[in-house]
Amino acid sequence: MIKQYFAALSATALIGVAPYALAASSTDLTVTGAITPSACTPTLSGGGIVDHGKLSAKDLNQDKPTTLPWQTLQLTVSCDAATAFRLLPTDNRSGTSDDNNDFGLGFINGDRKLGGYVVRIRTPIADGVAVQSLSSATNGNTWFASPVVSPNQLSAFGAAGGPTTPIAIKDLLADLRVSTQIARADSLDLTNEVALDGSATITIAYP
Structure with a gap:
């Protein structure tokens, strides 16, 4: 990228000394952003692992998805100072769930979707006070109350019973309830x- 950039600058300089008048011989590049004075660190209990152990293929439903027992992880977010942070989830197995709002479990046999899992926030506590979970499908422009953590949405937290506006929080404690579904067994090759293979990343984003 750097070599191409300097090549473009050289070409512009050569054109500039040509004897002909050219329109639009330059353009502007603007770089914006902000450095926040505080940082937030997320942590998941159990190393962020939901382990369903060994499952027998014969115990799976043949003609409908099989729902596994839900499991709960504890999410903590600790900030240097009160910050109106967002949770930005990324599905590292994107495209392997039948529902775009769920996280995928990977492919088997090349292109068969194994299933997916749903993540919900339960009993969030911010600085010792109960709060409500918020979601945004518009990159934070608008918010609505929802406990669902989706790979297509931002999550944040607002005052319980108050407006659906993210509030500044220093220390957050919440449960993440994970519900996993295996695709109907008659659609899968389970001879081996x-x-x-579910994998997701939760990143702290700042407004």
């Missing part, structure tokens, strides 16, 4: 052992 298959690993559930």
